[in-house]
Amino acid sequence: LTTSAVQVLGEAKVTGSTNFDDPDANSSISLNGTSISVLKGDTVDDLMGRINSADLGITASKAGTKLVLASASKIAIDGSAAGLTAAGLEKGTTQVATGNAEGLFTTAAAAAADYKISFNGKEISVATGDTRQNIVDKINASGSGVTASLADAAGAKIKLASANEISITGEAAALTAFGAGDTGGAVKVKAAPVTTQFDGKTAKEASIRLNGEEMTIAAGSKIEDVAASINQNSDATKVTAEVKNGRLQLSSTDGAAIKLEDATAGSLAQLGLKAGTTEAKLLDEDTSISLNGTEIKLAKGADMDSIVTSINSASTGVTASKDPVDGSLTLFSDKSFSVADGKDGTGLEALGLTEGTTEASTEVKSISELDITSAAGAQEALQALDGALQQVDSMRAELGAVQNRFDSTISNLQNISENASAARGRITDTDYAAESANLAKNQIMQQAGTAMLAQANQLPQAVLSLLQ
The missing domain is CATH 3.30.70.2120 (Alpha-Beta Plaits)
Structure with missing residues (x-):
């Protein structure tokens, strides 16, 4: 780059x-x-x-x-x-630089090719055929703190202005297409000083954008007048203002981030503010909230990421996420859940939440209807996946129980078969040891009988021999 x-x-x-x-x-x-x-x-x-x-x-x-x-x-x-x-x-x-940073850049009437270029770190995409006015609109909507306009009636050049700084980055081809290639994107610093602290009254009319809503502050307005003007538009901006120690302090009513932009270069500097997006934080003191009866402590100065981590670390059955667009807090659960103040009694107001119970709702969606491009859509997808996993686990449990019953029946039948085989064997099989003993006994008795018969047959012969 x-x-x-x-x-x-x-x-x-x-x-x-x-x-x-x-x-x-x-x-x-x-x-x-x-x-x-x-x-x-x-x-x-x-x-x-x-x-x-x-x-x-x-x-x-x-x-x-x-x-x-x-x-x-x-x-x-x-x-x-x-x-x-x-x-x-x-x-x-x-010496320290003072004044508004400005630069003039000659661009083509219509972009010849797609390219990406960043202003103060905020990238914009220029499409083939985009006019200079298209590019001006994209720069002004980027939240870079740089105000773009057409420099003359002919609109042949784009003028960039900022009360803070202008940093232009991108590939060499992108810088050349924007007209910053020959000059290196250099900007000029005026000699006239710019007030960066609110000195009691605005020196001239100021025009700013607060969370995308444009507001105009009249010349000569006091800091209290500026706060009142912001508060009049709080329904649209979700931001309130108050004066503390002579400085203007802005607070988010819904816990979302606050985005400030110059609609007219130097306007925010008149009010002692800077362009950019500020994440919501717990400013005043430690506080706490209760989710489903479980108290969650939140430390002073905690940003939305820390708050989301604290909620998700607690076993409440409630999942928290931060909206990637406005940084606001969103709570999700697949069951009804209750939200209340903790012991400190200030947590709900600090987070822009309302006490009460949120009932769970059931909505049947197919996988093709799931959308993970938003925090809410991602949570719905997670809940759908959790439900599918639970259904799979339930079916696996049922199949496992049936399989266990089959295993028990098979084992029982195997035992019966073994016992029947053993009984049949005892009935039909020859006892070789006993039969061998009987055979030996019978042979001995036969031999003894034969011997006795032989002796008996010899006795008459003996008597006849005596008679001779």
Whole structure:
């Protein structure tokens, strides 16, 4: 990506004229009268760390290998030639920039190709055929704090203006298409100062956008008048204003983020405000809420992400999410749930919630109808998936019970079969040991009988022999 040149109001900024050159000997530089060592073998990171730890009110960073210094006050640079050469710096004093940042850019009457380009970090998409007015509208709707307009009656150039800064980034082709390629996207700082603190009355008419709603503050309005004007539009903006210690404080009525934009360049600066989106926070004190009877404690200064984490960490049966568009809090549950103040009695007001019980509703949707592009749609999808998983678990439990009954019946039948086989075996099988014993006994008795019969047959022969 290529980054355009940037001028920052309320800041002195110095970028090294050359890349950091590894020093071959010890030396030093001086920043606002304080000596900073530049040691042999130092890298740009070593020098950055030494400057940042010196607590000079100067922040050191790098662009590639060039040293970059920034401060809310002037930056006076001095030191030895060797130290300045190594750091890529030059002697001199850089003052704080003041005034509106402005730039003129020549773009084609209609974009020749699609491209993406960012203003103060807010990316816009330019489509083929987009006119200059289309591009102006997209920049003004991006929330970058940059106000775009057609520079002349012919509308041949786009004028960018901001009371704070203008940073233009994108691919080289995108910068060229926008007209920032030749100039590097450089912006000019006017010499006229701009008031960044509310000094009691607006010097001129101011026009701002609060959560997308445009408001006009008349010239000469006091801070109380500004607060009253904001409060008159609170139904549309969901934002209220009050004056605290002479400063304007804005609060979200529904816990959503607050988005501020300049409709006319420099308007927010007149009111002591800055362009951008501010996430809702618990400002005054620790508080708590009760979900389904369970108290959830919320710490002072907690942002919406912390609040969502606290709710989701508690076992309440309620799921919290942050809307990605406006940062508001949304609660979900697949059953009815109750919301009430905790012991502190201030949690519901702080979060923009109402005490009561929310009844669960049943809505049958097919998978093709689910939409996960929003927090509510994603929760519906999760609930549908949870329901499907529960149904699958129930069917698995039923099938498991049937399978267990089959296993028990099979085991019982196997036992009956084994017992029947054993009984049949005892009835039909030969006892070889007993039968062998009987055979041996019978053979002995037979042999004994034969022997006795033989002796009996011999007795008459013996008697006859005596008679002879």
